[in-house]
Amino acid sequence: MPPNFHADTPLAQRMRPASLAAIIGQEHLLATGAPLRRLVEQGHLPSIILHGEAGIGKTTIAMLLADAVNRPFHALSALNTGVKQLREVLDSKDSLAFESPVVFIDEIHRFNKAQQDALLGAVESGDITLIGATTENPSFSVNNALLSRCQVYRLEPLTPEQISAVLQRALLEDHVLKKLTIDLQAQDTISKLAHGDARKALNLLELAIQTADTRQSPLIIDDALVARVAQTALVRYDKDGEQHYDIISAMIKSVRGSDPDAALYWMARMLVGGEPADFIARRLVILASEDIGNANPNALLLADAALRSVQSIGMPEARIILGQVVVYLATSAKSNSTYKAINAAMALAEKDASPVPLHLRNGVTKLMRNQGYGQGYAYPHDYPNHYYPQSYLPENLAGTSFYEFADNQREQHSKQFMAWLKSQAASND
Incomplete structure (x- = not known):
């Protein structure tokens, strides 16, 4: 190791820009x-x-x-x-x-x-x-x-290209590193592991250089060395990100298929490969509504809480939160009934723009009331069980159904409750 390699001040501090014009990003x-x-x-x-x-x-x-x-x-x-x-x-x-x-x-x-x-x-x-x-x-x-x-x-996280520029500037301008002959083969890897954090990138570079084989000239900084100093296995994502999407797809399908072990494995692959924890958490929030929905409404609450917790805590502790929520979601009852219902409703809304029935409009002025706004509307809370059978759709869409109760305990309970409400209303007529 060259005698003057080590410095009292960390590389990230030494490379702090001296003017606004010198800031990268x-x-x-x-x-x-x-x-x-x-x-x-x-x-x-x-x-x-x-x-x-x-x-x-x-x-x-x-x-x-x-x-x-x-x-x-x-x-x-x-x-x-x-x-x-x-x-x-x-x-x-x-x-x-x-x-x-x-x-x-x-x-x-x-x-x-x-x-x-x-x-x-x-x-x-x-x-x-x-x-x-x-x-x-x-x-x-x-x-x-x-x-x-x-x-x-x-402020935005630095792009991989900007992180690479930070690394190159350090090699060329730092008064310690520019005395060394360094072959930085892992520049892209460090850029990905840094996740937009210039300080983390410089710390990784400095640690890798300090750990490199001093018998070599130039000092070789490759992926294997960076993996050792970062204490992580590097999952290689191809240039266009195909594996990135393949692995998140595998995790989602494993949760949807109620396989907690596979879900944990694919999530672990992403985490050790440097995938941001909040990206994973956001996908789980979507999944909780799309694939579980009203079969277990608590799934969305837990996934949303996990997202906020992951954002405030960060890695490595965020892995614990993600592990809990992915197991909970994978072992939960599943339903996509509300997902299908909103898609069907939006498909119809794109084709139909029927006016709001008069009895559902607010008659806030005398003129509106004279025109029939609000007339005939029955306030449900004035009736037994807070329910009154009346039409809430435009006349031409009367009887249209978007939502179908799935065959899980919670939705079947809701289905039975709705049937009971209607039967009670009929018997009160």
Whole structure:
């Protein structure tokens, strides 16, 4: 190993861009004419929230925005900052300073309401310019009062091509790596494993180089080496993504076919191959409604909860949640009756645009009521069992049926209940 290879500062830190122009990615915000670029060119920086995944440049962009408008920069982390420390920073502003300092708060979604409220006055008065960074949707994780005072900008994960550009820049420009002769054969693999996270890509590259066979020149960084340092088996997805779609299809069909072992295997193949956990979770939400539906309404609730949990927790722990939900779905009763029903209804809706019957329209004005709006409508809650037999379809579609009860316990119970309602209404006439 060359004597000067190891450095005290990690590669990802050494490669942090020194200017907005040096940032790879986020062109929708930083390219010529883009919103953040226009703001700094005008010397103006309002309070903003940067929303996006880890490792895509939120902290770097915040620092460089402050530098571009010549503002003092204070960085805080919501993980270890309390109200007291926050107020100390807010109260430290020099009253004679012409420009307000930029206060950057990483993981701002972790601030509780009291901590977020402590920011309101300073942001409102302009004593500080707030830049918050969050990996969660600000609409749900930042309180409305603070959110209304900030412009939210969404940062996008880097594309594989952009990650490759980050890696190449590191090999060419880093003062440590450029002294080495490196054959980076696993560039595409690192790009895929990084999932848009530049920091993760640089960490993988650095670890692979540190682990490479020092007897070789150049140092060979291939897929096998990256697999070892990443502690994952690399599932090769072909160029056009065919295997990606084949494996997700296999998992869905295994769940639909009530085979939990096969479903777990195909899901594991995706996870060890680097498939984003939230992609898998979204497919399970769809499956819970399409293939299980009202045979077990809890399936959709559990799948939706899994999606939100996976998004907030991330890998590797997300695998536990996905494992639970895929077994639950695979072993659940199945039905596609509601899936077929909505498809049939939409097919008819594309061909038929019958007017709403008068008795179903709201007679909100005297003229409407005189025209018959709402007349003849029977309010079901005024009748026994909260049911009254009346037509809710246009006259030309009377008797049309889209939904057929499937032969599972829950839907058959609903079918029996509906039959009982109708029989009770008939006996009350």
